[in-house]
Amino acid sequence: MAETALTPQRSVEGRSPHGRPGRSAPALLLRWLPAVSVTAFTAGVALFYGVSVRDLGLFAVYLAVCVALPGTLLVRALYRGRRTLAEEIALGVALGYAVEVVVYAAARAAGAPLLVLAWPVATFAAVAVIPRLRGSGSRALRTPAPVWWSWALALTVASLVAWSAVTFFRHTALTWPGMASVNVDLPYHLALIGELKHHVPPATPMVAGEPLLYHWFVYAHYAAASWITGVEPLVLLFRLGMLPVLAALVVLLGMVARRGAGSRAGALAAVAGTFYVVAPSLYLGPSTGVFTWKAESWTSPSQTFGALLFAPVVLLVADLLEGRGGAGRWTMLGVLLVGVMGAKATQLPLLAAGLATAGAVGAVRRRRVSPALLVVAAMTGVCLLFAQFVLFGGARNGIVLDPLSLVRVTWGELTGRGDARPGTASLLGVAALYAVCWALIWFGVLGLFAGRPGTRTPPGVLLMLGMGGSGLGAVLLLGHCQMSQIYFLAGSYPYLMVVAARGLSAARARARLPYRTAGVAVAAGVLIEVLVRWLCGVRVPLEPGRPEALLYLPYGVLALVVALVVGVLALRGWRGVRLWACTVFLVGALGLPAAWVTRALPNGGAVPGGAGEDAAEAGVSGATVPEGTVAAARWLRAHSSPDDLVATDAHCRWGHESPCDSRHFWLAALAERRVLVEGWTYTSANMARWRPGVRVQDIPFRDQRLLRDNDAAVRDPASPAGRLLRDRYGVRWLVSERRPGDPGAPAGATPAYRSGDYAVYRLR
Template sequence: MEDLESPPHSPARRTLVSLALRALPWVLVAAFLLATLEWVGTPSRALLRYGVYWVAAVVVPGVLVFRALRGSRGNLPEDAGFGAVTGIAVNLAGWALAVGTGLGDYLWVWPLLVIAVFVAVPGLRRHWRIAEPQPLPLIWSWLIAAIMVLSIVMIAAWEWGPNPLPPVTHTLFGDIHYHWANAAELRRTILPQQPQMAGEPLKYHWFSDAYRASASMISGVGIPVVMLRLWTGPVVLTSVLVIAALARQAGRVWWTGPVAAFVAVALPVASIWPRFGSYPVTIEPWYSPTLTFSIPFVAAVAALLIDVARGERIGRGGWILGGLLLLVATCSKSSSLPVLLGGLMLASAATWWIRRRRPDVLLAATAGTLLVLAVTAPFLAGGGSGAGIQIGATFSFKGEFLAVAGRDTIPGTGGLFPTQLAAVPWSERMILPAVAVCFMISQLSRLLGLFGLLRRDLRADPAAWLLAGMVLAGWAGTLLINHTANGQLYFAYSAIPASAALTAWLLAALAPARRTAVVVLSGLVLGGIVGALIWRFGPGNLPFGDYWRSNLGGPLLILAAVIAVGAVLWRLGRMRWKGLAGAGLAVLVAFGIGLGVNTTVRLMNGTAQSVADGKLPARKGAKQQFWVTSAEMKAAAWLARNAPTEDIVATNVHCEMVRTDDKCINRSFWVSAHTEHAVLLEGWAYQPATQSRHGDDGLPYYRQPSPDPERRRLNDEAFSAPTAAGLAELRDRYGVRWLYAVNRASKIAPELDQLATVRFRATSVTVFELR
C-alpha cells in the first residue's frame, strides 16, 4: 500500500515548520503577556473574556476593514497592527451608534455584524487572506517580539505591579481616577458631562475613555479591571507593530522597523548626569492613558501620509481610513493633530520648493487636517485652558531648574520666559538654555534623524520632510508652549513615532550594504558603554544649586571629547583597515542611539530588585501621601452596583489629601471613579475655569476656589449642616440622589442619619440615599 504520510523533507512538512517558526515569536509574546497579567493579580476569567474581545471584536474586523479600504501590506504582523488600530476606530463608531440610540447593551453585536458582512458579501471575502504575500524575514519577527516583551516588562514595572486591583487601601495617581470616571460616564452617553461637576459638559479629548467604555461593554469585564490591567498591553503592542511598519515604509529596509521600535520603546531617556534627571519621553507613560492610546493612531496616520507625500495613490478607501484614524488621533490627545499638521505643512512647503509645482494632494490633506481641528475643537478642546506661549516653560517644573532660579513663584506662569528668571542675575539665567540642551541630548536617539535632511537622497524625498516636520512640531510645542500642568511635554511624546522612524531611516541610509549588523551593533554597544561610564565615573556629582554648570556641562564635555577622540582613531584606523571605510557615520548614529541603553538597564535593574524584595507586584497596596481605603472602595463599589447609572452623587471629598480645607489641592477624582457615577462637585482642579485662573492671587490652579461657590456651599452644607430643605434643593435642582460621606474629609453631622436613609456604612464612609 502507498505510504500516505508526507516524507520527512516534503514541501508540505517544510511549510508547516516554516509556519510554526513564524508563529512562535507571537505565541511567546501572547503567553508572556498573559503570564504577566496573571502575576499582577488579573482575574483569569477577565483575561479570557478580554482576550476573546481583543481578537474577535478588534483585530479580526479591523484587519478586514483595513484591507478593504487600504489593501494588505503583504504580511500578517503589519496587517494585524494596522488592523488593530482600524478595529478600535470601527468599535468607537459602533459605540457612538449603539450608545447614542440607547442600544448600548447590544454593542457586542457590532463587531459580529462587521465580520458577517465580510462573510456574506462575495466581493469582500477575498480580504480574509493576503493575495500577494510578501513575508518579512523571520529575524524581524523575533526582534519585534523581543521589543514587545520589553514593553510588557516596562508596563508591569511602572503600571500594573505598583497598582493592585480594588478593593485595597492604596494610593493611585489621580489622573487614572479621572479617566476611570470618564469611561464610566461614557458607557451611558455620547455627550458626556463632567463626572466631577455634574451637569457641565466634558470638553476634553476623551476618545480613549470611550474606547475603554466600549471595551468593558463588549467584553463584559468591569471598568476597574479594564482600566488598571487589560487595555494597556494590547494597545502598546499595537504601537510597536505600527511604528515598525512606519519605519520600514519610510526607509524601505526591513530592519529599520526593529530599530525604530527599539528607539520608541526602550530608550525613554539617556541620562549621563548623576545630578540631573531629564524628562523621560515614552510611548507608554503610565500617568497618561490618552497619550498611550493615541500613539498607534499617530503612527498609522503618518504611514498613510507618507504615501500621500510620495505621490502614491491611496484611493477613496485610503482617504476614508485616513480621515477616520485622524479623527480618533485628534480626539484622543490634543498634541496629536498639531504634530501631524506640522509634518504636512513642512512636507508641502519642501515639496513645492523642490519640485517647483504646487503639491495639490498634500495641500488637500493639510486642509482636511485643519477641518478636523475646526470641527472637533469646540467639543473636545480639553487641555487648552491656561495654555500660552513661553520659552522653556516646561523646565520651570524641574527641580534642578528651580534649585537655581528659585521656588518663590508658580511654575507655568509668566510672560515670554519663566517667571523665576526675573529674580536672578543674568549668569544664573543661563540655567534655562543649559537644561534645554541637556534635555535634547537626553533624547538624542529621537533627534538624530533630523540630520538626515543633510543628505541629498533623504532631502529629495517628501516623506523625510513629513517626518521631520512632525518631529520639529513636537519639539516646538514642548519648548515654546506654557501649560499649567506641564502638558506641553506631550507634544514631544506624540512625535516619537516620526522621530524613531526618521532615526532608523538615517541609520539605514548610512550603514554599508555589507556588515550592516556588525556596524549597527558595534555602535549601540559603544554608546551603551560610554553612557554607563560617564554616568558612573564622570563629573557632575556635586551639590546642584552651587555647581550646576559643572554638573550639566562636565558630562557633555566628556561626551564631546570621547566622540572627538573616537573620530580621530576611526580616521587613523581606516588607513590601516580598509573595511572601516564608509561606516563611520553609521557607527556614530548607532552610538547616539545606544547612549540611553545604560539608563534603561539601570531602571530595569531597580525593578528587578523590587521584585526580588517582594515589593512587586504590590498586592497590599501602598499607603503614601494620599490614599483611598479598602472600606471606601467597597462602599463606592456598592453604590456603583446599586444606583441607577443616571443618578447624581454628592460627596464631601474634594481634596487630594482627603481632608478638606480652603487651600487644599483640589485634585481628587476617586469618588466619581469608584462609584462610576457623576458627582455634583468633587475635585475641580481640571475645570476650564479653574485652569484659566492659574497663578491668580498667588495660587496654582489646583488651589483655586471652586468655580461655582453656590454649588459648593449647598454641597458641603448637606454634610456639615444638613436640613430637609437643603437636601430637597440638592435633589430637585441638581438631581442628587445619593450622598457619599467620608469622615476623613470633614465632620459628618449626626442628624444626617435622620434626614436621609443609610444604605451602606463601613468605618470611615457612609452612603446615604435621599428621600
C-alpha cells in the same frame, strides 16, 4: 507577532494547488512560535497580577471577535498594500477600535450601548454576502516575514509587558486600600470610563454641569469593552486594556519604520529607538529622567490609544503622498482621522505640520503641491476644527504660550530651587542641555545628508521630519498646568526615530561600514555614557551650596571623551565619510543606558522595592485611607440610577488637605455616578483660571457658595442646605466621608448604607 502564509491544501507531491512548495508542520510551528510565546507570556503576567481567568478569557474573545477580526476583514477589503499577516491584524485592530468608538457613541446616545455589536455583525454579514469584500487578492499581496523579524517584534512586545509589570502592575493594586496609592490620574481616568458607560455626550462626572471638553474616545472604547464583556472598568484600566494596544502599536511602528527607513534592519533600529533610547540624563538621583521621554502607556491611556490610531494614519498618508492611492486607502484614512480626532488632541497638529513640511519641499522641488497632499490637508483641517470647536468647545484646557516653561521647571528640579525663577544665563544653559540631549538621540538624522547626490528624500520621510520638528518646537514654546505640552514630543518621537534610522542606514551604506563595526561603535557609546554618568557622580537635586556649574560637568566630559575617541580613530587612518559614519553610530547610541533607568524604575529614579513615585506623589498612608471606600461606592452604584446626582464632602486627596489638593475623584470613579462637587482640578473652568507659577490643584473652586452649601448638606441632610441641593440641583444621594475624630452621624438623618468611614444617605 509571527507571520505565516495561509496553509492551502497540499497535493501529494507536497505542493499547494498553485504550484508553490507547501510548508511542513514544523516550519509553520516555528513561524507561529514568536506570537504564541508572547501571547502566553502576556496572559501569564495578567493572571499573576490578579486578573481572573474568566475576565482574561472574556476580554480575549471580545478582542478577537469584536475588534480584530471585523477590523481585519475591513482592512482586506480596503487596503491592497503589501504586508505581513501580523501587520494586517494590527491594522485591523487599529481600524476596529476607530469604528467601535464611533458606533458605540451613537449606540450609547440612543440608549442601547450593546448596539455597538451591530458593527462586527454587519461586517461579517457583508463579507459573507459580497464576495469582493473578502479581499481575496490580499493573499497574493501578503509577504512572509523573516523569523528573526517576528522574534524581534515579539521580544519587544514581551519587554513592554514586563516593563508594565515592573513599573505599573506591581505598584497598582486591584484591591483596597492598596489601590489608594495608585497614580493620581488613574481615578480620573476610571471616572471618565464610568461616565462614558452611561452617558453620551459625556460631561465631567466630578463636577456636575461642567462639560467634558477632553479627548474621550479611549474611555468610550473601555466602556464598550465593559458592556460587552462584563469586565469591571477597573480591571480594564489597570490590567488589560493597553496590552493589545501596545502589541499592535509595536507592529504598526515596525511597518511604518520599514517603509520610512527602507529596510528591516533600519526598521528594527527605529522600533528599538522608540522604546529603548531616550535623551541621556547624566545625573544621579530621583530626577534622573528629567531629560528623557517616557511612554506613559498606562497612566495616560489616551496617549497610547492615540498613538495606535495615528500610526496607520502616517502610513496611509505616506502612501498617498508617494502616489499609492485608491478609494480604499482614502476610506481608511477618513475613518482613522476621525478616531485620532477624539483620541489625542496633540496628534493632528503634528500631522498638519508634517504636511506643511512635505508640501513646502515639494513646492520648491517641483514648483507645485501634490493634489493628494491638499486633500489630506483639507481632511486634517476639518478634523482639527471639529475637535477644537465641538469636542473641546474652544477651551484651551491649560495650554498657554509660555516659551521655555519646560526649561524653567527642569531647572527647578535639577537645582532644588523649585519656587525660584532662573536667571537668563541659567535658562539658556538648561535649554542648551535640552538641545544637546535631544541632538544625541536623533544624531542619526544627519545621515540623510550622506545619500548619493541627486537622491530625493521621499515625501513620507519629509512628513515624519516635519512632525518631529513641530513636536520639539511645541514642547519648548508652550506651557501647561500639568506639563502636558510634553505630549507633543511624545507623539512625534517614534517618527523622528524612523528618520534617524533612515539616516543611520544611509550613512552606513555610503561609508560601507560593516555591521560589526557599527555595533562596536554603539557598544562604545553605551559604555561611554555609563562611565561618564557614574564617574562624574553629579547628584540632583543639587545639594545646598553646590555650584550650578556642576550641571554642565557631565556633558562637558562627554563631549571631550567623544572628541578623544574620534581623534584616536582619525590618527589610526579613518578618514572622511567612514569616520563620520562611525561617529554618527557612536553618538546616536548615547541614549541607551538612560532608557534603562527611565523604563526599569517608576518615573526614572524611584528606589526599587518601594512604592515608586506614584505612591510618593499620592502621599497616602494607612492612617489616611478611609475604610469602606469601595464598598460604599459599589453599593451606591448598585442601588442608584446612572442619572442620579450625588453630593459628597470629600474634595481633597487624602493626606493633602492643607492646602487642599482637589484631585479627589474616587467616588465618581468607583460609583460611576455624577457628583455635584468632588474634585475640580481637571475641569476646563478650573484650568482656564490657571496661570504659570500657580499649582492648578491648589486653585479654589469657582463657586464657593455652592461648595459651602454642598458640605453643609452632606454633614446635616436635615438642614436647609440639604433641601436646597435636592430642590435646586436635583441631588438624590449624599455620601459622607467620616474619618477618625470626626463628629458622629448628622442629626435627623437615616443612613441608607454605612461602610467603614462612609455613610450614604438618600434624599427623597
